[in-house]
Amino acid sequence: MELLNIGQLVAGFRERMSKLALFDPLYELQRKRQTDRSGKAIDFMELGLLTLLFFFEQKLMRNQKAGVKDLAQFLMKVTGIFIDIDDSEFEELARQLVQTFRPATGKKRDFSFFNWETGQTEHIYISILKANSFDLKTNTQYYTLDEDGLELIFATKEFYMEFQLSIHQLVLRKQLEKGEFEGALRQINEMRIDVESLQERMVKLEHELKRNIVSEETFSRYKSLLDDIYLRLHMENEEFEELRQFVKETKDRVHAESVWQQDQRPYELILQISNELEKVHGEHSILFQQSMVLKTQALHAAKESLYYTGLDSFNFEQDIGSLIFSTPLPLESMKGVLSPFLPIQETKRWSLLTVFAEQNIQEDGDKEARDDRFLELGDDQEGQLYQAQQQKAFKLLMEQLLILMEAEGRVSLSDLVQKLRESKHGYILDRRFFYDFWIYLHQRSPLHRSGRLGEAEEGRSAWLDEMYSLLESRTLIITELPDRLRVNERFTIQNMLAAWGGEENGS
Numbered sequence: 001m002e003l004l005n006i007g008q009l010v011a012g013f014r015e016r017m018s019k020l021a022l023f024d025p026l027y028e029l030q031r032k033r034q035t036d037r038s039g040k041a042i043d044f045m046e047l048g049l050l051t052l053l054f055f056f057e058q059k060l061m062r063n064q065k066a067g068v069k070d071l072a073q074f075l076m077k078v079t080g081i082f083i084d085i086d087d088s089e090f091e092e093l094a095r096q097l098v099q100t101f102r103p104a105t106g107k108k109r110d111f112s113f114f115n116w117e118t119g120q121t122e123h124i125y126i127s128i129l130k131a132n133s134f135d136l137k138t139n140t141q142y143y144t145l146d147e148d149g150l151e152l153i154f155a156t157k158e159f160y161m162e163f164q165l166s167i168h169q170l171v172l173r174k175q176l177e178k179g180e181f182e183g184a185l186r187q188i189n190e191m192r193i194d195v196e197s198l199q200e201r202m203v204k205l206e207h208e209l210k211r212n213i214v215s216e217e218t219f220s221r222y223k224s225l226l227d228d229i230y231l232r233l234h235m236e237n238e239e240f241e242e243l244r245q246f247v248k249e250t251k252d253r254v255h256a257e258s259v260w261q262q263d264q265r266p267y268e269l270i271l272q273i274s275n276e277l278e279k280v281h282g283e284h285s286i287l288f289q290q291s292m293v294l295k296t297q298a299l300h301a302a303k304e305s306l307y308y309t310g311l312d313s314f315n316f317e318q319d320i321g322s323l324i325f326s327t328p329l330p331l332e333s334m335k336g337v338l339s340p341f342l343p344i345q346e347t348k349r350w351s352l353l354t355v356f357a358e359q360n361i362q363e364d365g366d367k368e369a370r371d372d373r374f375l376e377l378g379d380d381q382e383g384q385l386y387q388a389q390q391q392k393a394f395k396l397l398m399e400q401l402l403i404l405m406e407a408e409g410r411v412s413l414s415d416l417v418q419k420l421r422e423s424k425h426g427y428i429l430d431r432r433f434f435y436d437f438w439i440y441l442h443q444r445s446p447l448h449r450s451g452r453l454g455e456a457e458e459g460r461s462a463w464l465d466e467m468y469s470l471l472e473s474r475t476l477i478i479t480e481l482p483d484r485l486r487v488n489e490r491f492t493i494q495n496m497l498a499a500w501g502g503e504e505n506g507s
Contacts, residue, residue, distance in 0.1 A: 008182055013117040014124075021111035021124045022152040025101050032096075036084040042093070049156065050078060051097045055129065055145045056153050064132055067142045068094045098143060101128035128152060165194040165284075166232075169239045176250055181269035188276045195283045202229075202290055209294070226295045233288045240281045247274050393433040394440075394467045400425065401498060402470055413438060413496045414485055429487050438478075438496060445478035446501060447471065475501030 029044035036042060054074045058066040072094040076087065085093070103109065108125040115122045128149040132142045145153070168191045175184040209222055251270045258267040324337060404411045404419055420426050428434050441447065448471060481495040 007117075008186060010117045011183065013115055014122060017111075017113050017115070018124050018126075019155065021113075021126050022128075022148060022155060024111050024126070025109065025128055029097070029100055038084045040084065042083060044097070047075065047079070047093070048097055048100065050075065051094075051101070052128070052145070052149060052153055052156075055143065055149070059145055059150075064144070065135070065142045066132075066144065067140050068098055069140070071098065098129060101149070102130065102143065106131075165191060165198070165236055166239070168194060169236065169243060173243065173246065176246060176273075179266070181266060181273060185269060185273050185276065188273060188280055192276075192280045192283070195280060195287060199283075199287055199290075202287065202294065205229075206294055226291070230291050230295050233284075233291050237284065237288050240277075240284060244274075244277060244281060247277055390433060390436075391464070391466060393428075393431070394437055394464065395470070396425070397428070397434065397437045398467045398470050405498060405500070410497060410499045412481060412498070413493065414483075417485060417487055430490070435491055435493055438493060441476070441478045441498070442480070442496060446475050447478075448473075448475040448501075477501055 026045050026048050029048040032042075032044040034042045034044070051071060054071055055066060058070075069091060072087070072091040075094060076090045108127045111124045111126060112121060113124070114120075126148045127146040129143045130146040132144040134141055168187055172184055172187045172191070175181075175187060205225075247270070251267075251274055254267050254270050258264055320337065320341070324334070329337065400420065401411060401416060404416060408415070417429060420428055447468070477499050479497050479499070481497055483495045484492060485495050486492045
């Protein structure tokens with residue numbers, strides 16, 4: 001087992017003991033032994049907390065005149081039915097409580113302890129109540145909560161454990177700003193414990209969701225709780241991101257300073273802090289993802305379970321039938337009872353746009369199936385003329401492409417479009433066959449002269465032989481590029497890259 005760093009372990013021992021010293025007056029009250037007229041023991045510790053709450057409320061109300069008699073009346077109203085004593089005894093009881101929190105000597109309470117950090121016995125002086133003002137006419141002393149009293153009140157109030165991580169994040173940033181790297185490393189370890197605790201509570205919450213949701217009210221309460229947890233974890237995750245950036249900047253600064261110093265300990269610590277923070281951040285990120293899953297899947301499953309539970313427990317005859325036949329309901333109320341069980345009103349309508357939609361017009365009795373295939377070239381004279389035009393156009397385009405490739409090596413469609421616009425062949429960009437040519441190249445890539453001999457379906461496309469002959473023994477590769485080209489108002493095409501075989505992956 002690794003040796004513990006004793007100095008780091010006991011660091012801040014006095015501050016921790018000062019927190020415990022705040023509770024010393026309450027434990028002193030607990031040791032008091034007194035009974036009421038019925039012989040029932042009086043719980044002084046609980047009355048001490050009521051006393052603190054009374055003076056805290058007076059401070060909130062900005063009441064500067066709260067004394068022993070006022071406290072006695074408050075205790076009588078709260079505990080009168082449980083403690084059997086008269087008015088004068090209540091006033092004496094209130095005086096004992098006030099003197100415990102503020103000794104009659106007027107001095108602060110002394111709490112002694114042995115400080116294991118310094119190896120000496122030390123004293124902590126606490127002041128729960130302090131004198132506020134004095135009324136000479138009635139000879140009445142008024143009291144109010146001191147700073148230690150306020151801290152004790154806040155210490156007795158429950159703060160959810162989920163907020164501890166946010167507090168540790170703030171403390172960690174302050175420690176890094178001050179250069180307290182050893183304390184920061186310990187702070188990260190405490191953050192890791194907080195994350196583990198949150199993970200356990202998340203698992204328990206998931207089980208509670210599946211077990212306890214039995215009504216819509218319970219479902220709404222858990223949904224609100226999950227929303228709060230999600231928002232809190234989201235803010236903590238953002239703070240982790242900022243902390244990581246802050247640690248990175250601190251690490252760069254410490255590294256720059258360590259170059260000129262012999263002591264490398266600070267830089268080693270900040271490296272360890274960076275690594276440990278990444279681990280904690282990773283665990284917290286998993287927890288954040290779990291909260292999203294819990295918010296969606298588990299909550300949705302619980303809602304469905306609640307729905308089907310309602311269906312199973314629903315009895316139509318008892319819940320609906322008996323209500324209708326046993327209770328003389330008016331017609332309006334009857335409609336309200338029956339409407340959930342009636343089908344939704346459906347109206348058949350047609351859109352005016354259907355008139356302008358594409359129609360498949362066939363004669364009555366026409367039993368032939370509709371042919372959706374592309375039109376093919378026929379063997380008539382008109383088809384042969386079109387074939388000859390395409391052959392000439394494809395050959396011209398291949399020649400233009402190869403001329404540019406001989407100069408550039410690799411040519412994109414956008415480059416070819418620009419060259420054609422500047423040449424006498426610019427009219428080609430307005431013709432359909434230019435785009436058919438590139439679509440054909442993309443579909444048949446890679447293209448090589450010998451490859452056409454093995455294509456079974458190319459028997460009726462021999463007019464492309466002249467275009468393929470221009471390739472000679474080379475192979476042409478066509479690949480897509482991410483952008484699109486709007487050549488003119490009529491045509492838009494995906495940009496492509498033409499390259500010789502073996503060069504398509506070059507730069």
